[in-house]
Amino acid sequence: MNVCCYFQVHQPFRINKNYTVFDVGKHDKYFDDKLNKEVMDKVAKKCYLPTNKLLLKLIKQHGIRFAYSITGTALEQFPKEVLQSFQKLADTGNVEFLSETYHHSLAFLYDRQEFDHQVGLHAKAIKKHFKQQPTILRNTELIYNNEVAAHAQRLGFKGVLAEGADHVLDWRSPNYVYQSPKGMPLLLKNYKLSDDIAFRFSNKSWKEHPLTVEKYGDWMSQAQGDVVNLFMDYETFGEHQWEDTGIFAFLEQLPKALQDKGMSFISPTEALKQKPKATVDMPKFVSWADVERDLSAWTGNKLQDSALKQLYALKDNLSGKALEDWRKLTTSDHFYYMCTKWFNDGDVHKYFNPYDSPYEGYIAFMNVLQDLSQKQKKEEWITV
Amino acid sequence: MNILMLGWEFPPYKTGGLGTACYGLTKGMSKEGVDITFVVPFDPGKGEFVKLKGMTSSKVKCVPSLLAPYQTTSAYDICKSMAGAKEVYGQNLFAEVDRYSQLAAGYADDSYDLIHAHDWMTYQAGILAKEQTGKPLIVHIHATEYDRTGGNPNPEIAQREAAGMHAADWVIANSQRLKDEVIKHYAIDPAKIEVVHWGIDTDEKPAHQPAGWTEPTVLFLGRMTIQKGPEYFVQAASKVLEQDPDVRFVMVGSGDKLPEIINLAAELGIADKIMFTGALTGEDVNKAFSMADLFVMPSVSEPFGLVALEAMHNGTPAIISNQSGVAEVMHHCMKTDFWDVDRMANLILSSLQHNVVLDEIKTNGKQEIKRFGLQEPAKKVINVYKKVLS
Numbered sequence: 001m002n003v004c005c006y007f008q009v010h011q012p013f014r015i016n017k018n019y020t021v022f023d024v025g026k027h028d029k030y031f032d033d034k035l036n037k038e039v040m041d042k043v044a045k046k047c048y049l050p051t052n053k054l055l056l057k058l059i060k061q062h063g064i065r066f067a068y069s070i071t072g073t074a075l076e077q078f079p080k081e082v083l084q085s086f087q088k089l090a091d092t093g094n095v096e097f098l099s100e101t102y103h104h105s106l107a108f109l110y111d112r113q114e115f116d117h118q119v120g121l122h123a124k125a126i127k128k129h130f131k132q133q134p135t136i137l138r139n140t141e142l143i144y145n146n147e148v149a150a151h152a153q154r155l156g157f158k159g160v161l162a163e164g165a166d167h168v169l170d171w172r173s174p175n176y177v178y179q180s181p182k183g184m185p186l187l188l189k190n191y192k193l194s195d196d197i198a199f200r201f202s203n204k205s206w207k208e209h210p211l212t213v214e215k216y217g218d219w220m221s222q223a224q225g226d227v228v229n230l231f232m233d234y235e236t237f238g239e240h241q242w243e244d245t246g247i248f249a250f251l252e253q254l255p256k257a258l259q260d261k262g263m264s265f266i267s268p269t270e271a272l273k274q275k276p277k278a279t280v281d282m283p284k285f286v287s288w289a290d291v292e293r294d295l296s297a298w299t300g301n302k303l304q305d306s307a308l309k310q311l312y313a314l315k316d317n318l319s320g321k322a323l324e325d326w327r328k329l330t331t332s333d334h335f336y337y338m339c340t341k342w343f344n345d346g347d348v349h350k351y352f353n354p355y356d357s358p359y360e361g362y363i364a365f366m367n368v369l370q371d372l373s374q375k376q377k378k379e380e381w382i383t384v
Numbered sequence: 385m386n387i388l389m390l391g392w393e394f395p396p397y398k399t400g401g402l403g404t405a406c407y408g409l410t411k412g413m414s415k416e417g418v419d420i421t422f423v424v425p426f427d428p429g430k431g432e433f434v435k436l437k438g439m440t441s442s443k444v445k446c447v448p449s450l451l452a453p454y455q456t457t458s459a460y461d462i463c464k465s466m467a468g469a470k471e472v473y474g475q476n477l478f479a480e481v482d483r484y485s486q487l488a489a490g491y492a493d494d495s496y497d498l499i500h501a502h503d504w505m506t507y508q509a510g511i512l513a514k515e516q517t518g519k520p521l522i523v524h525i526h527a528t529e530y531d532r533t534g535g536n537p538n539p540e541i542a543q544r545e546a547a548g549m550h551a552a553d554w555v556i557a558n559s560q561r562l563k564d565e566v567i568k569h570y571a572i573d574p575a576k577i578e579v580v581h582w583g584i585d586t587d588e589k590p591a592h593q594p595a596g597w598t599e600p601t602v603l604f605l606g607r608m609t610i611q612k613g614p615e616y617f618v619q620a621a622s623k624v625l626e627q628d629p630d631v632r633f634v635m636v637g638s639g640d641k642l643p644e645i646i647n648l649a650a651e652l653g654i655a656d657k658i659m660f661t662g663a664l665t666g667e668d669v670n671k672a673f674s675m676a677d678l679f680v681m682p683s684v685s686e687p688f689g690l691v692a693l694e695a696m697h698n699g700t701p702a703i704i705s706n707q708s709g710v711a712e713v714m715h716h717c718m719k720t721d722f723w724d725v726d727r728m729a730n731l732i733l734s735s736l737q738h739n740v741v742l743d744e745i746k747t748n749g750k751q752e753i754k755r756f757g758l759q760e761p762a763k764k765v766i767n768v769y770k771k772v773l774s
Contacts, residue, residue: 018727020726020727020729020730020734021627021729021730021733021737022623022627022726022729022730301744302740302744302747303740303741303744306740340716340744340748356718357715357717357718357719358744359716359718359735359741359744359745360719360731362738362740362741363718363730363731363734363735363738363741366737367730367734
């Protein structure tokens with residue numbers, strides 16, 4: 001048994017929540033630069049920098065391998081120091097960079113051509129900064145179905161990552177390489193073991209708290225299969241789970257504890273050297289979000305559907321800065337903020353959410369869209 | 385449990401949320417099997433109260449008095465002059481409160497387990513009743529004098545508010561915000577203050593009364609007093625109308641600020657776009673909600689804000705001020721600071737323009753309002769009783 005870790009690194013360009021109807025037609029400062037910088041600086045200090053430093057040390061000590069998926073919108077916002085620390089990790093040769101849409105968007109669901117374009121933009125950025133060509137795809141928030149696999153095949157990818165949801169796997173273990181009906185190799189997230197770290201680690205009412213590397217290593221070694229896929233947000237380290245929870249100490253001890261039990265940290269490409277064990281048929285979309293593991297975190301309520309529909313209807317005829325801004329609006333976070341599903345309980349949807357309510361999130365988004373649509377008209381007029 | 389409750393107003397005579405809240409609490413607790421004797425000041429010139437439907441275990445005792453909730457010293461003077469030369473009533477507001485307190489406390493005897501008094505005018509009666517019977521006193525604070533006056537309290541009223549809460553064995557506050565206020569202004573021990581957020585009677589059917597015009601309609605509904613912030617509504621209306629002259633505004637309520645508000649609308653040149661209806665009661669309130677596309681509660685300092693729940697119950701999406709207790713618990717609405725007129729205008733204009741936001745609030749509000757019934761607060765109050773009695 002081996003361990004395959006992938007960490008998601010993403011920050012959106014949050015919209016200026018005070019972009020009002022009175023700003024429409026007046027200016028196009030759509031994004032809250034100050035807030036975005038504040039969040040980036042905070043996450044850099046609490047998570048990116050200390051975790052990168054620790055992982056570099058672990059690569060040197062134990063030769064561990066793992067993968068990142070870093071979005072283009074995060075890359076653009078990295079302070080120099082953060083970018084360099086990721087580059088240092090890339091230079092070791094032990095870190096794999098996965099492919100995704102540059103803007104962490106839902107383009108696969110709404111505009112396939114745009115999806116291809118954003119995947120291309122992302123590959124270019126990864127090549128530029130990390131000198132790697134990504135060969136394995138993970139779609140935004142692990143949104144996946146058979147079609148995603150088929151499309152990835154057409155684009156020449158060698159594998160796809162997806163959620164190992166119970167309703168798909170049923171009795172089967174997520175700890176094997178699987179394949180799509182058309183033969184695309186798949187790595188499926190072991191959500192139980194991933195969430196033990198990402199969500200439950202500091203939960204004192206969890207019966208396994210506190211989680212030790214010995215206990216965790218036992219669970220791993222007792223699991224059936226070839227590879228445990230631990231997929232999680234990178235912010236788990238230091239941000240979702242604060243330093244004082246002991247998360248860094250846990251991470252530091254994990255490689256040795258697992259090596260003692262004969263397990264290694266391998267990259268997704270290495271994991272895919274195993275032949276697929278079986279075919280999984282996933283006609284319906286599955287994601288890693290919320291308990292539903294479907295698309296309902298980003299689509300399905302009236303706000304989200306109206307915003308998405310009007311956004312994707314707007315793309316043609318935009319160019320230059322307007323088109324760049326439009327792409328920043330495709331980032332899935334904007335629609336996540338409009339989710340009313342879990343609003344009663346408040347919870348993860350509130351994480352770095354700049355709005356007081358989904359309604360205000362929608363209103364700011366629509367005002368920005370209104371301004372963009374006026375630009376579109378102006379440009380049309382010019383070209384005529 | 386047998387409770388002597390010193391309260392306010394019963395339908396149909398109510399001027400605000402306090403009456404609705406007292407009625408709701410009595411109804412909710414009666415369902416939980418609590419016996420309540422409800423003592424209210426009552427102007428005999430008015431007529432009969434509605435029957436307490438389904439509240440067989442509760443009784444209402446009326447004390448003839450000119451007191452009315454939210455009354456100011458000058459309002460009492462006017463009321464007294466209108467009542468004619470009846471010598472029985474107190475010379476001024478405080479004398480009348482003292483007179484009332486003696487009479488109301490007269491109902492207290494050993495058959496009651498505890499005494500529960502609502503807002504400052506009944507606190508002295510509560511204190512007297514406690515002294516006479518030795519039973520525990522719970523005082524319920526619905527609003528402080530600071531809330532009602534925009535931070536310029538009548539010192540006598542503030543003093544009486546403080547005395548009631550200090551004498552009480554337990555204090556119930558309508559919101560965390562109100563709890564914080566009484567700690568700040570009156571130095572009440574936080575350990576004896578319980579927060580109980582209000583609910584409304586969701587058995588009452590919402591009205592269906594479409595407006596007699598097609599233009600989008602925005603509603604203000606509340607007393608025209610400094611506490612409710614009507615001037616911010618008018619200022620926001622003015623900004624909305626600059627962008628979209630088709631929006632209509634309706635202002636329901638009366639109060640000492642009404643002339644000033646009408647003047648402000650005229651000065652801003654929007655008097656023809658704002659309808660003033662005066663105070664409405666009962667079914668007419670529901671009709672006003674059902675005519676409106678959007679309700680705005682711009683309160684400057686609102687300890688709770690039951691009217692926001694009434695809007696939700698009637699399917700009218702709301703913009704509520706962050707300076708309200710209800711904002712602590714109500715999610716499916718939009719929120720703003722009362723003074724942020726630009727933001728208020730933006731939320732009005734944007735939500736009328738992209739009206740799926742109103743649909744979505746309505747849909748989710750139908751679910752959320754179920755959490756704000758009468759039983760939840762009643763149970764919490766009963767828990768306070770149990771705590772005090774044990």
